[in-house]
Amino acid sequence: MTSASTSSTTDGPDWPRHTSEVRPWRSATRGPREDRMLREVTVSLPPLIAEVAYVPTAEDAARIERAAVDITRLDAVHGPVLSSFATFLLRTEAVASSRIERHDASLADLAKATIGMRASKDAQVTVAAARAVSRLVDAAGAAGAIELDDVLAAHRTLLKDDPLDGPVAGTLRTVQNWIGGSDYSPRGAVHVPPPPELVPAYMEDLVEFLRRDDLPAVAQAAIAHAQFESVHPFTDGNGRIGRALIGAVWRRRGLAPTLVVPVASAMLADTGEYFARVNAYREGRAAQFVRYLATSASMAAQEARISADNLAELPGLWRSEVRPRAGSAAASILDALLDHPVLDGDLARQVAGTSGAAAYEALGRLTDAGVLSRISTSQRHGVWAATEVLGEIDDLTRRLREA
Template sequence: MNWPPHRSEERAWTSRQRQGSRADRTLDRITVAIPPPISELDYDPTGTIARAHEAALIAIARLEAGFGEHLAPLADFLLRSESVASSKIEHIDAGWRAFGKAVAGGKASDEAKSQLAAVKALIAMVDAAGAGNIGLDDLLEAHRLLMAVDYYTSLDAGKLRIVQNWVGGSDYTPINAAHIPPPPELVAELIADLLTFVNRDDLPILAQAAIAHAQFESIHPFTDGNGRIGRALISAVLRRRGLTRRVTVPLASVMLADTSRYFMHLNRFRDGDVDAFVEYLAVGAIHACESAQDSAMALADLPRRWRDVARPRANSADETLLEALLETPIFNVDTAQRITGTTSASTYRALSRLTDTGILELLSESQRNRVWAATDVLAELDGLSAAIGRRTIGPA
């Protein structure tokens, strides 16, 4: 389908620092890529793209209806998986155990805090989309949540950029950059146009989400965090259009499996090849949903397996904890005691027994804030991303 490519425009560049190579220091012209307005453009997939798009919608609807409505813990599981994978694309990877400490309020690394912030940003985006149209305030709030964990990045949190940024290349100038987004004075207008497109109801749903994401990444409206907010926008579009009500399609794991392919399709979109990116996301959604269904079945079977291993007494603290593990797989002792509703001594004894059986793992031994996690749930989180990767890349 014909789609307008980005136009190139040469701009003057003045280096603000004397760092980098000689080429950095002498750079005086750059070529920016300016996305076309898309608010009034129509898109109708045809042929193989249309068939992939239809199959993806069916896969998402099957995941939602088959598991989203009947396995409540799946919603949090997929949301965390999506946020962590999206962070990994940006080379932020604390590991599930460090991430678990952050979730439970334990002492956490900066990377773990950043991954948890990505979860909060995604929740904010999806919740806003579920309540109605997606507005600029929703984007800014999600960005504020994402960047608030670091003092330096928080200075620009929740604000559209007022400087020129770039993707790849040098740390000091846009020389050899893979993509130089539009100049800052065009950002507000382009984002307003994008949000009009996002809030339409007359477009194929997954195609709308794909195009919105690619356009957002091309605009790159923030100084940092664009990838994570842009990927959250995909989930937000699916929620606003009612395709999802509880589940989050773990598409970031598709992108993580082969980032060079992901970035290649974004560049092709900028050249006007919208079909390729829509097909890429549609096929990725099918892989993600198939893997998520496998994980959902594995999760649903865990309580039976845990009971077989632990053999808890009826109405014991052990049994109460086991029944809550799918919904609260990461917790501290205060949460555990609220779940058991018994004394701290009884709760600690139950935690000790479940840890001894391997059902729980002690993530943090700090006397002030111990954190436990359900080992099988953490393993399934890793397993889901790996399974999506295998389906995405194909056999070796």
């Protein structure tokens, strides 16, 4: 394999740099004169990485190992004990990953979208992101591999209902895209990915890299993510699928057999740092992003453990407040709230195993006690949410921002 040493003490190149190539450009849309007059564009050409060796320094290796231990401990300690925790972390990761892309849904709208009610576009996008993450990570765990078809399926899940990108959801792009700059052309772009005809070869190379087991899983996830973002294989959704790829690598490598570490929440705390480290990768400084992801993973795992403890305390606090009769509808709904923090009448009846009237009476009692909040005033389709459960998503992100 090609050797690429890493260094944690210098900013010198430690990985093959991106190269570039000038390509002709012709604007296909109307826009400012500067965009219409653009005649050429410099595209970025990432290295092929399937056989590039990664050997971290001792300092970086220790940081990577600490992150792996933190990830594994979170999964081993809390995954088997708190069955609802996997769903909570998946939802947390989807919310944070969507917010990085400026899809910022309120918790009330997110609850409505979760239950299938009409909600804002941001909320619908966030729910789709959770499904996409779950699909990619679960596929990696089930097959012990991450194939291109899995990535395409996750992308289809993410964007199949999008009015603009829905028709191309689950397919590699066939047009030139760019990041930043003008909306009409690559003029002033921060990054212009490789031309579309090169994308299939780049993705084949990335899949080969993902099959390797000769480098630490945390480093593999970091490099795979940065490479994916550099290739930018889709017209939209690259950031969310690229971050889902991190969890898929950790699932395939056995670090997190049941949980998704909410690393996007750590990235959301300082998106400027996140984007700067991805850009450093393009300059041939892979160790910077590896260290960044290792630190983010450790912080996310530590804060997730606090969230697990907070969530585990809630049922006891709710029972002491409500004091439901054993076997009652209220008691059954309380027992299920961590798994189902958002309910409508039908779900409440299923959870309680009782009639609609008894379920609605229990929902009213829990609302009066402050355990639930009614977030839909519709007489035909009421929706209730355990706001303390959903609020922990924002609390986790806040703690990471303040860390």
